[in-house]
Amino acid sequence: MLVVMQSDATQAQIDAVCDAIREMGFQPAPMPGAQRTAVGLIGNDGQVDGSHISGMAGVGQVIYVSKPYKQVSREWRPENTVVEIAPGVRFGGTEVPVIAGPCSVEGEPQILAVARAVRAAGASALRGGAFKPRSSPYSFQGMGLEGLKLLAKAREETGLAIVTEAMDEEGANLVAEYADCIQLGARNMQNFSLLKVLGRLRKPVLLKRGMSATIQELLLAAEYVLAAGNPHVILCERGVRGFDTATRNLFDLSAIPLVHKLSHLPIVADPSHGVGVREHVPPMARAAIAAGADGLIIEVHPTPDKAVSDGAQTLYTEQFGRLMGEVRTIAEAIGRTITPAPAHQTVGAG
Incomplete structure (x- = not known):
């Protein structure tokens, strides 16, 4: 699961999403981008219900990564890694x-x-x-x-x-x-x-x-x-x-x-x-x-x-x-x- 924050999301809102992911038993991975921050969810080998996160302040979109590999996928990070x-x-x-x-x-x-x-x-x-x-x-x-x-x-x-x-x-x-x-x-x-x-x-x-x-x-x-x-x-x-x-x-x-x-x-x-x-x-x-x-x-x-x-x-x-x-x-x-x-x-x- 990947949580894409809104472009004007505050650091407090990003921290709140990270805390919510920890409460679910997983590890958050914040990834600051040029325009907005995304927060990945690490530690799951299947789909996670993130419906409650989608309604949190500052959240723009919740994306479910469909590939068995997550962190290496384009869904996780659309920009090229250098x-x-x-x-x-x-x-x-x-x-x-x-x-x-x-x-x-x-x-x-x-x-x-x-x-x-x-x-x-x-x-x-x-x-x-x-x-x-x-x-x-x-x-x-x-x-x-x-x-x-x-x-x-x-x-x-x-x-x-x-x-x-x-x-x-x-x-x-x-x-x-x-x-x-x-x-x-x-x-x-x-x-x-x-x-x-x-x-x-x-x-x-x-x-x-x-x-x-x-x-x-x-x-x-x-x-x-x-x-x-x-x-x-x-x-x-x-x-x-x-x-x-x-x-x-x-x-x-x-x-x-x-x-x-x-x-x-x-x-x-x-x-x-x-x-x-x-x-x-x-x-x-x-x-x-x-x-x-x-x-x-x-x-x-x-x-x-x-x-x-x-x-x-x-x-x-x-x-x-x-x-x-x-x-x-x-x-x-x-x-x-x-x-x-x-x-x-x-x-x-x-």
């Missing part, structure tokens, strides 16, 4: 940030070389896995804490925001200390205990769609994070499992406009995992921007053929540079711009 992960790097507005970097942090020379290259091409954030969930227990699992420290060093040199994945509660606390945004991978989308941890950490979260997840399941996963107190969630379409083996996944471009209709949260696209084939990543990245994606996350490596993970879907730095020029043109054609690379660069960085 999530800022670092100064100037905002998802959900007219600017479109690009996150780029290797699948895995492999060492200092590699991550610094990639960071310099993607920054020079115009990326505003660096990705790189320090903790790697792999299908095989014998595959490279990441550098862990040392990888996080190398990402922080790359940020210090280039000014790029850092996005990296957490796999469990201990890792989430470490990532929150070193990174600007915590990525939750497809395999963990419905790890509900970890979603609650990310809600309590209040750090921006990049939530990837599960390999076989519906849009409703993705939005309900986001609801866990918001319900635990963290409104800073960015959704990510990264492809779902299909029956055709020609590509790694079925990249669902229709998810982008659909999520925009259903939710106020921003959604970015990951064409690297979406198709899993290097030559198909640039056209799918271009298509995602045209479809209205609020950001891109692209895997880039100076020598993909030597990458320890996901080399087949990773762009060469030269390819990424060309792609950035193409997506700038497409973004401008639909009234948006690609977020510029950070101005900061330390002395001696190349």
Whole structure:
């Protein structure tokens, strides 16, 4: 349930509505807007009788949220949520940030070389896995804490925001200390205990769609994070499992406009995992921007053929540079711009 106050409602009237919601056994969530305040009701999993609230002083309208997810729905918040992960790097507005970097942090020379290259091409954030969930227990699992420290060093040199994945509660606390945004991978989308941890950490979260997840399941996963107190969630379409083996996944471009209709949260696209084939990543990245994606996350490596993970879907730095020029043109054609690379660069960085 959402209580929309009149534009001239006083603070005392808003407080009275909040008190009434508490008396019903629920938690009020006041949301001041540009013209009026709305008060959400948190804690119910079914419809609540709010007839007595509709008659209270200062109340303009009582709206019943029909979706199973509440706080992430457009009914709850009609305006777009803008999530800022670092100064100037905002998802959900007219600017479109690009996150780029290797699948895995492999060492200092590699991550610094990639960071310099993607920054020079115009990326505003660096990705790189320090903790790697792999299908095989014998595959490279990441550098862990040392990888996080190398990402922080790359940020210090280039000014790029850092996005990296957490796999469990201990890792989430470490990532929150070193990174600007915590990525939750497809395999963990419905790890509900970890979603609650990310809600309590209040750090921006990049939530990837599960390999076989519906849009409703993705939005309900986001609801866990918001319900635990963290409104800073960015959704990510990264492809779902299909029956055709020609590509790694079925990249669902229709998810982008659909999520925009259903939710106020921003959604970015990951064409690297979406198709899993290097030559198909640039056209799918271009298509995602045209479809209205609020950001891109692209895997880039100076020598993909030597990458320890996901080399087949990773762009060469030269390819990424060309792609950035193409997506700038497409973004401008639909009234948006690609977020510029950070101005900061330390002395001696190349």
